Amino acid sequence: MPASRSSTSPSNSNQTIPCPIPNCPFILPQNKPQIIQTHLTSAHTCTQISPIPTSFYHKAHVFKCPICPPQKIKLYKSNKTLTNHLASTHQTSTRTASNVDLITDQFTVDPAHHHEVKASWSNTLLYLHRTDIIPFSFRRSLYDKIPHKLRHQLQNILYKIIETLLTSTCTHTDANTPLVPQHQTTSNAFWKLFLLFEGTMLAPASKTEPKKHEVLVKYRIDMFVKGKFDTLHRSATKKLSPPNTTPADIEKRSEQIHKAANNDDWRKASNLLQAPLPSVPYSAEFLPTIEALHPPPPHIPQPNHYHAPIHPSINMHSTQAMAPFVQDY
Numbered sequence: 181m182p183a184s185r186s187s188t189s190p191s192n193s194n195q196t197i198p199c200p201i202p203n204c205p206f207i208l209p210q211n212k213p214q215i216i217q218t219h220l221t222s223a224h225t226c227t228q229i230s231p232i233p234t235s236f237y238h239k240a241h242v243f244k245c246p247i248c249p250p251q252k253i254k255l256y257k258s259n260k261t262l263t264n265h266l267a268s269t270h271q272t273s274t275r276t277a278s279n280v281d282l283i284t285d286q287f288t289v290d291p292a293h294h295h296e297v298k299a300s301w302s303n304t305l306l307y308l309h310r311t312d313i314i315p316f317s318f319r320r321s322l323y324d325k326i327p328h329k330l331r332h333q334l335q336n337i338l339y340k341i342i343e344t345l346l347t348s349t350c351t352h353t354d355a356n357t358p359l360v361p362q363h364q365t366t367s368n369a370f371w372k373l374f375l376l377f378e379g380t381m382l383a384p385a386s387k388t389e390p391k392k393h394e395v396l397v398k399y400r401i402d403m404f405v406k407g408k409f410d411t412l413h414r415s416a417t418k419k420l421s422p423p424n425t426t427p428a429d430i431e432k433r434s435e436q437i438h439k440a441a442n443n444d445d446w447r448k449a450s451n452l453l454q455a456p457l458p459s460v461p462y463s464a465e466f467l468p469t470i471e472a473l474h475p476p477p478p479h480i481p482q483p484n485h486y487h488a489p490i491h492p493s494i495n496m497h498s499t500q501a502m503a504p505f506v507q508d509y
Contacts, residue, residue, distance in 0.1 A: 197240060200232045213241040214257040226253045275350040278364045279305050282347055286340040287405045300407030302364075307410035308372040309363035316416060321382035325393040333401060338377055345370040376413060383416035 195210040201224050208216050220229055220242075230250045237244050243262040245254040247269075256262040277285075280301050289297045323331065345367060352365035363369050381400050390396045403412055433452060440449040 197236075200236045201228050208240070210240060216240045217242050217255045217257050221255055226251055229253050229255075274353050275347065276353050278352075279348060279366075279369060280364065282344050283370075284407075286344055289405070293406075297405075297407050302407075304407050304410040305363045305369040306361070307413075308369040308376075309366075311372060311413075313372060313375055314417070316379045316383065318384050320384075321378070322384070322393050322397060323382050326397050327394065330394060330397050330401075334378075334381060334397070337401070337404065338374075341370065341374050341377060345374055373409065380409065380413045380416045386415045386418060389415065 196207050197210045197216075198204075199206040199208055199219065201220075204224070206219060206223070208219060220232075227250075230253060234244075236242075243256045243259055245256070245262060245265060247266070248254045254265060256265060280298050283301055283305075284294075284298055348367040348370050352360075354360040354365060381397065381404070385391055385393075385396050390399055400412055403409070437449050437452045440446075440452065
């Protein structure tokens with residue numbers, strides 16, 4: 181039980197101080213900063229704590245953050261906890277490593293080609309810094325067409341990109357120097373790398389790339405580690421050749437199939453049967469047929485007082501975390 185205000189005991193264990201908040205009847209032990217800090221922060225508001233003079237904190241051995249605003253006063257029981265708070269909340273972290281150093285340190289590179297890889301990454305970061313993000317022209321990725329081992333390898337690379345991105349947000353010591361380009365000091369290029377990585381690495385094969393899916397993704401991973409992501413992105417964003425819209429002559433195709441079958445040329449007949457038909461160009465005359473195939477759902481009237489049940493663990497205001505490697509674009 182705390183001692184009274186009139187206590188004159190010379191022992192520090194019995195010394196007390198009154199609560200500095202007006203009209204507060206609490207008597208606080210002077211040598212218990214944790215009790216004082218807990219009382220002030222739990223029993224009083226920041227508006228009440230703000231006028232407390234600095235001399236009280238010295239006397240009570242309580243440490244007040246000198247940077248936090250009056251609306252969010254923070255009190256600590258020791259100088260160590262205050263130092264941790266300042267380091268984690270208020271101190272601005274800086275870095276001296278360039279963006280090229282940050283990304284090349286994430287991957288193992290042959291020392292003989294180290295300078296070449298750094299030069300390639302420098303070109304890629306400059307390319308990303310100047311590139312505007314636009315949607316890819318394709319709708320399906322290669323994610324479901326590659327083995328799990330390759331999927332995990334791509335995910336590990338993505339995690340390294342995220343780690344590099346977080347590190348790049350620290351202010352570079354030469355950020356305000358005009359001689360140092362921005363793509364080497366800011367996080368802009370890494371944000372774009374993070375957003376474009378999945379679509380670029382899992383894009384359909386171009387004319388100059390391997391056609392087998394597993395070989396293609398391995399080739400792209402090797403190109404990425406070597407810093408040639410700009411080449412991969414240019415290839416992924418090239419416009420695909422327009423589909424063949426020449427009207428198909430079904431009767432002529434059927435005659436060719438029957439003729440090949442009558443001549444016992446089963447390979448030719450099978451190839452003609454499996455050959456894809458040209459894409460039908462969109463026309464307004466097909467719109468009624470398409471609408472008839474997809475009728476609107478029936479309307480089910482519901483009483484006004486009905487509310488769909490919501491599980492209490494679901495926060496309707498929070499955004500879901502982005503699932504990596506979404507297949508549809």
